Amino acid sequence: MTSLASHRVRPRGGALTQGLTLAWRSLVPLRNEPGRLVQLLLQPIFMILLFVCLFGAMTGDQTGTAQFLLPGVLVQVALVATNTTGMNLAEDIGNGVFDRFRSLPIARSAPLIGRILADTLTMLLTVTTSLLTGLVAGFRVRTSLAETLAGLALVLLFTFALSWASAWIGLKARSVASMQGMATAVLLPLTFGSTAFIPAANVPGWLRWWMDVNPVSHLAASLRVLLTGGPLGAHLWITLAWAVAIVAVFFPLAVHSYTRRIR
Amino acid sequence: MTYAIEAEGLIKRYGDKTALDGVNLAVRRGEVLAVLGPNGAGKTTAVRILATLVSPDGGSARVGGHDVVARPHQVRELIGLTGQYASVDENLTGTQNLMMIGRLLGMSRADARARAVGLLDRFGLTEAGDRAARTYSGGMRRRLDLAVSMVADPRIVFMDEPTTGLDPRARTELWDIVREQVAGGSTVLLTTQYLEEADQLADRIVVIDHGRVAADGTPDQLKSRAGHRRLEIRPERDLWTAHDILAQVIGVTPHVSCGQAAHRLSKDAAPRPPGGTATAEARAEDATERMADASSGAMPDRSYGPVEDGVLSVPIVDPAMVPEVFRRLADAGITLAEHALRRPSLDEAFLALVSAPSPDLSTPPQLSTGTGGMASAGRQAPSPSSEPPAPRPAVSSRQPQSSGRSMA
Ligand SMILES: Nc1ncnc2c1ncn2[C@@H]1O[C@H](COP(=O)(O)OP(=O)(O)O)[C@@H](O)[C@H]1O
Numbered sequence: 001m002t003s004l005a006s007h008r009v010r011p012r013g014g015a016l017t018q019g020l021t022l023a024w025r026s027l028v029p030l031r032n033e034p035g036r037l038v039q040l041l042l043q044p045i046f047m048i049l050l051f052v053c054l055f056g057a058m059t060g061d062q063t064g065t066a067q068f069l070l071p072g073v074l075v076q077v078a079l080v081a082t083n084t085t086g087m088n089l090a091e092d093i094g095n096g097v098f099d100r101f102r103s104l105p106i107a108r109s110a111p112l113i114g115r116i117l118a119d120t121l122t123m124l125l126t127v128t129t130s131l132l133t134g135l136v137a138g139f140r141v142r143t144s145l146a147e148t149l150a151g152l153a154l155v156l157l158f159t160f161a162l163s164w165a166s167a168w169i170g171l172k173a174r175s176v177a178s179m180q181g182m183a184t185a186v187l188l189p190l191t192f193g194s195t196a197f198i199p200a201a202n203v204p205g206w207l208r209w210w211m212d213v214n215p216v217s218h219l220a221a222s223l224r225v226l227l228t229g230g231p232l233g234a235h236l237w238i239t240l241a242w243a244v245a246i247v248a249v250f251f252p253l254a255v256h257s258y259t260r261r262i263r
Numbered sequence: 264m265t266y267a268i269e270a271e272g273l274i275k276r277y278g279d280k281t282a283l284d285g286v287n288l289a290v291r292r293g294e295v296l297a298v299l300g301p302n303g304a305g306k307t308t309a310v311r312i313l314a315t316l317v318s319p320d321g322g323s324a325r326v327g328g329h330d331v332v333a334r335p336h337q338v339r340e341l342i343g344l345t346g347q348y349a350s351v352d353e354n355l356t357g358t359q360n361l362m363m364i365g366r367l368l369g370m371s372r373a374d375a376r377a378r379a380v381g382l383l384d385r386f387g388l389t390e391a392g393d394r395a396a397r398t399y400s401g402g403m404r405r406r407l408d409l410a411v412s413m414v415a416d417p418r419i420v421f422m423d424e425p426t427t428g429l430d431p432r433a434r435t436e437l438w439d440i441v442r443e444q445v446a447g448g449s450t451v452l453l454t455t456q457y458l459e460e461a462d463q464l465a466d467r468i469v470v471i472d473h474g475r476v477a478a479d480g481t482p483d484q485l486k487s488r489a490g491h492r493r494l495e496i497r498p499e500r501d502l503w504t505a506h507d508i509l510a511q512v513i514g515v516t517p518h519v520s521c522g523q524a525a526h527r528l529s530k531d532a533a534p535r536p537p538g539g540t541a542t543a544e545a546r547a548e549d550a551t552e553r554m555a556d557a558s559s560g561a562m563p564d565r566s567y568g569p570v571e572d573g574v575l576s577v578p579i580v581d582p583a584m585v586p587e588v589f590r591r592l593a594d595a596g597i598t599l600a601e602h603a604l605r606r607p608s609l610d611e612a613f614l615a616l617v618s619a620p621s622p623d624l625s626t627p628p629q630l631s632t633g634t635g636g637m638a639s640a641g642r643q644a645p646s647p648s649s650e651p652p653a654p655r656p657a658v659s660s661r662q663p664q665s666s667g668r669s670m671a
């Protein structure tokens with residue numbers, strides 16, 4: 001028995017150490033191929049410039065448009081980016097990398113932890129790039145540094161919560177393509193049916209109702225206040241409550257289908 | 264503990280499809296077992312159960328003494344798995360793939376790097392080490408996958424069809440790698456669709472088909488179980504004298520064929536073209552032979568009078584009898600135009616073991632056309648046309664498939 005295992009390296013450290021290695025594994029392609037990094041950054045840059053400049057040109061009020069739209073577009077960019085969690089999981093399952101991990105004597109949760117860690121870091125990059133692009137496009141932060149950071153942290157927290165939903169879909173999906181389809185079906189009503197882009201004043205009643213409920217409305221409103229000032233109202237608490245609720249539902253679901261997958 | 268891998272009565276169902284239907288396996292420490300079977304036989308399912316990736320619906324298995332269902336973590340500490348499809352991270356370089364595994368297994372960064380460098384060298388990937396795995400050829404990807412499963416220097420190695428889809432050169436390279444691993448003392452369970460490969464690498468072969476073990480034994484045992492060697496001679500004249508000598512020495516009435524059927528000996532004795540046609544021929548031949556045996560009444564007998572050009576053939580149980588046959592023939596002044604001692608080919612062995620005698624075989628008219636009647640047996644045998652033939656390495660310690668063949 002002992003001779004069988006004699007050459008064997010015994011994994012030290014727990015799920016977190018292994019998760020860090022796997023997060024490194026997810027991030028290192030950005031360094032291997034700078035094209036990937038450019039693509040990752042170009043997405044938010046392009047979206048922010050498109051929305052802010054286009055609508056600014058339409059309304060003729062560049063600064064006013066930027067002040068209203070940037071928080072909303074930033075939130076939308078961040079939400080779309082949660083897609084990657086599920087997509088990468090679906091890809092790992094599809095091409096056998098997941099089976100490789102499962103055949104190793106590592107913590108069962110390590111691949112999932114690594115994925116979420118890596119995606120949180122790329123999200124930080126996406127959100128920061130969005131804000132910097134906004135500044136270039138004429139957006140002005142009117143609050144303190146602490147409030148600004150709190151705003152970005154809120155976006156990260158909310159997308160972290162949503163990435164569990166994304167992970168669940170990715171673990172359920174039969175392919176990367178079907179994952180994308182499902183994620184889009186969830187994200188479209190969330191982002192466009194919110195007050196991120198449109199003030200709720202002049203929309204029909206049923207849409208108005210959805211916009212009031214939609215957590216993205218509250219997230220965008222919170223961020224807008226934390227970056228440009230104004231009364232915060234209940235937006236922050238509603239956003240936080242939603243984040244907790246999403247994690248409460250999708251974390252167990254994701255872990256459940258994950259353990260079914262890795263059994 | 265003498266067995267590194269043991270499985271009893273493994274059952275796995277997918278819906279109403281039974282992938283494994285009670286498979287038993289036992290692999291001694293340091294042994295190479297080839298699980299041989301056609302596509303869909305259940306090879307991958309068996310490997311995935313043993314490697315703790317799926318749990319069986321019935322039966323039990325132990326790897327390194329640990330139950331695969333109850334103690335998967337302990338099993339994973341012992342095994343290296345190379346799946347049927349390469350499972351390397353395409354976006355990482357070769358070095359990074361190897362380092363990732365080393366780090367996951369608790370090596371320091373420096374140790375993991377040193378291990379990666381060593382493995383890249385051993386698997387001939389040093390130059391490609393800093394390129395993304397996406398850019399690798401099929402053979403390179405396979406080798407990287409194998410290297411990745413060797414990071415922990417596992418004592419028990421599973422390889423699921425390690426050479427499928429590789430060109431002949433990449434295949435022989437991979438064979439060498441497997442042999443090295445075995446020389447290092449590892450226990451290896453590999454699956455393959457190639458009889459050649461099982462014969463080359465394995466100490467023992469388990470043939471599975473439709474989720475069941477069809478046969479189990481050493482390559483030589485399987486070959487002899489599938490049929491004895493046959494001595495075939497073509498006397499220049501005095502066919503019936505030779506016939507009587509054979510009958511006397513061997514104790515079996517020789518099979519006589521002449522005319523069309525007799526030509527197969529000369530055809531067979533011609534240098535075989537490289538590639539798969541040889542096996543196709545062997546199979547067609549085998550079919551002809553079975554047909555001939557079944558309907559021997561139609562074969563020529565003495566009442567035909569002198570036969571000009573005939574071939575006599577007898578099964579040889581004891582090869583020591585062969586020189587005696589030649590001596591007696593020489594004493595009687597009979598010269599041979601041709602002689603051959605033919606082993607059943609691996610393909611014949613495989614077909615005999617896998618296909619339960621199928622109705623098609625007893626239908627001579629179909630076979631008498633000689634155009635691959637075996638193909639209609641309905642079983643998916645490795646087809647020479649669709650798969651690259653496995654070349655024999657220059658040096659082989661094993662016996663060639665036929666011996667004593669010569670042209671006059
Ligand atoms: N995940 C699966 N879902 C449904 N059927 C499967 C699955 N895996 C294998 N099978 C079926 O089980 C049988 C055995 O498959 P497999 O073990 O892959 O055979 P082999 O590796 O010998 O080609 C096949 O008929 C295959 O279709």
Ligand SMILES: [Mg+2]
Pocket residue numbers: 303306307308347423424
């Ligand atoms: Mg298979």
